[in-house]
Amino acid sequence: MNRYANKIVAFDLDGTIIDEQGNLYTGVFEGVKRLHAKGIRSLIVTGRHIDLFCDLSLSNEFLELFEDFVLCEEGNxxxxxxxxxxxxQNQIQLECFEDFFSTNINKSNFIWSSKGKLYASSRSALLYYSLLYNVKNYAHITIFDPNRHRFEEITFILVFTQDFNVQNIQSNDDKYQIEYINGKLQRMKITPLITCKSINLNNFLNEKYKLNMQNVIAIGNDNKDYFLIKNSRIGIAVQYSTPQLISIADIHLDQDIGTFLRTYDWEV
Structure with a gap:
């Protein structure tokens, strides 16, 4: 019997095991291979949309070391x-999106995800999104045509706007989460009310394996991983993590992630 059968290692991607160019940090491949050899399940839990995950072009040899399922969009x-x-797993209520769409289609540029497929309200929205995420080939993003497409299972809306007072979206609404983002392009991201790596991973593990977060060793690097790290049996913040994440992690690495994965005692 495999004594590691009920142990899960959950990996965030960006800044945890891959760099800004999407390349694996040195030693990560060998480290995950070591987990696989021990019979420990590895899972990817990322904020990336499916297309942005696929754009990484991670080798099949590397992905074969993980479970077949990738939790994208924080596990939604x-x-x-x-x-x-x-x-x-989670979606924005359809009537909320329909109200937003009808009110703002001629006023704002926005992108949304429907059943894992990306749609744009306009060519400008498509270009903004491509610029924001360095998308080289945006053929997989469809400019919405109401005569050909329909709304279903909406998992996020990304609004490019200089005015955060977008109509039919209110910050005190209890039907979705809103994140206001300043930076490369000012934008607002609207996601389902339950958008949390920890909750979504727990639900997935329970349904798929009859396990929960107490079976998880989680590894992350920033505040998006806060509850993933906090609610796991062991939460690990990589070497260059945010102060907030370090403050609640069980382990803060003083070495690179590749070295840690190759040498850590997984008996704990």
Whole structure:
């Protein structure tokens, strides 16, 4: 019997095991391979949309070391990378999106995800999104045509705006989460009310394996991983993590992630 059968290692991607160019940090491949050899399950839990995950071009040899399912969009969407199948765990209420769409389609530029597929309200929205995420090939983003497409299973809306007072979206609404983002392009991101790596991973593990967060060793690097790290059996903040994440982690690495994965005692 495999004594590691009920142990899960959950990895964030960006800044945790890959760099800003999307390349694996040195030693990560060998470290995850070591986990796989021990019979420890590894899972990817990322904020990336499916297309942005696929754009990384991670080798099949590397992905084979993980479970077939990738938790994308903070776990709101489950992607089976082998079968190219999409499962939606959480979504924005359809009537909320329809109200937003009808009010703002001629006033704002926005992108949304429907059943794992990206749609743009305009060509400008498509270009903004491509600029923001350095998308080289945006053929997979569809400019919405009401005569050909329909709304279903909406998992996020990304609004590019200089005015955060977008109509039909209120910050005190209890039907979704809103994140206001300043930076490369000022924008507002609207996601389902339950948008949390920890909750979504726990639900997935319970349904798939009859396990929960007490079976998880989680590894992350920033505040998006806060509850993932806090609610895991062991939460690990990589070497260059945010102060807030370090403050609640069980372990803060004083070495690079590749060295840690190759040498850590997984008996704990």
């Amino acid at each position: 969407v489950i992607y089976n990378w082998k079968e190219k199948r999409v499962f939606v």
